[in-house]
Amino acid sequence: MPELPEVESVRRDLITRVQGNKVTWVEPLLPRMVKCGTLDDIVGVEFTSINRRGKFLFIDTSGEMTVYIHLRMSGTLVWRKGIEDNPSHIRIVIGFQNGRLLFRDPRTLGGIWINRKGEHPWKKMGLEPFDDNLTxxxxxxxxxxxxxxxxxxxxxxxxxxxxxxxxxxxxxxxxxxxxxxxxxxxxxxxxxxxxxxxxxxxxxxxxxxxxxxxxxxxxxxxxxxxxxxxxxxxxxxxxxxxxxxxxxxxxxxxxxxxxxxxxxxx
Ligand SMILES: [Zn+2]
CATH class of the missing domain: 1.10.8.50 (Helicase, Ruva Protein; domain 3)
Incomplete structure (x- = not known):
């Protein structure tokens, strides 16, 4: 399962792909992986910053919503620029003007949450390991x-x-x-x-x-x-x-x- 270093690596990678880009279309190929809200709510908004909390990625947007992603056991995010076919096991597609972000997940245990700003999907989360308050x-x-x-x-x-x-x-x-x-x-x-x-x-x-x-x-x-x-x-x-x-x-x-x-x- 991806842990903090893997999710942090994905975060840094995503910054170069989608930060500052506007979502132009979405396709929930496996709707049950959208755990909260609807993907339609992010069409037309810009991904303004890509962040991480524990093993969650969270994406601030120019709209009313924050996007949370958890990769769980086998999730990965794949970037495609051109019109080539999607790889196998793609569950969710987020389209941008310059490419598309594919949520690939063979075991389908991961998820995406479209939450109102300030609402997050976890119940209790400890301090980040690099937080100075963690003594x-x-x-x-x-x-x-x-x-x-x-x-x-x-x-x-x-x-x-x-x-x-x-x-x-x-x-x-x-x-x-x-x-x-x-x-x-x-x-x-x-x-x-x-x-x-x-x-x-x-x-x-x-x-x-x-x-x-x-x-x-x-x-x-x-x-x-x-x-x-x-x-x-x-x-x-x-x-x-x-x-x-x-x-x-x-x-x-x-x-x-x-x-x-x-x-x-x-
Ligand atoms: Zn030893």
Whole structure:
């Protein structure tokens, strides 16, 4: 699933494609993927800025509406300039004078919301990882009553926005913290390490345009390069690059967690 670095890469990519452009036509090929409002409401408006909150893209417009997009498991946004045929699995088309933005989603779990300005589709969203207000003290308050594993807590979008399964494993490896530790047992000093690792890993992943393991692509069809820099994710039985121990895989809340049992002993 695209996480913060992938969505941020898509955001930067979209700025070059559609920011400042006017929507001239729309085609909801799979109407149930329009989760709120109607696409007709954005015809004739300009996309004025492309933003991100957690794993959501949101687009401010010159009209009354804000457009939110969530890619979920397999969504990508494809840019087409000419009259060539659409690729397969296109669910929504947003047309501009100079091209069209295609929401491709084989598994159809993604969605688009056309909301009134100021209304957003999420219930609770934690601080952004790069927000200066996100300190170890703030994080400790959020986790104080939570005895769930720290890895599972990092996936909760209400705690920190944008972290998903790949980066949660990578962050805890970088911070040398055992992913099975109860979230409320992590000290302030250790939470500082978690935050520093979060920022380091996410920044590096954004620099690499995200991680492509299967579906994730930018609008020109290119994938991200960060898979080359993963240290533990999807590396079960491979040697840890630091200590040569075998990377282990466990399941936490139905999700795979990868970690080094020798390096992550804190
Ligand atoms: Zn190791």
């Amino acid at each position: 170890p003290e703030v994080l400790q308050k959020l986790l104080v009553k939570r005895s769930i594993p720290i890895k599972t807590a990092l996936l909760d979008q209400g705690t920190i926005a944008g972290i998903g399964n790949i980066y949660a494993s990578e962050i805890l490896f970088d911070a040398k913290i055992d992913p099975r530790r109860p979230a409320n047992s992590i000290s302030n000093g250790e939470l500082l390490k978690v935050l520093n690792s979060t920022r380091t890993i996410l920044n590096a992943a954004i620099e690499a345009n995200g991680t492509t393991l299967k579906d994730f692509k930018l609008s020109n069809g290119r994938g991200g390069e960060f898979a080359n820099f993963l240290k533990v994710y999807a590396k079960k039985e491979e040697e840890c690059y630091i200590c040569k121990s075998k990377i282990e895989r466990i399941v936490q809340s139905q999700r795979s967690t990868f970690f080094c049992p020798s390096c992550q002993t804190n």
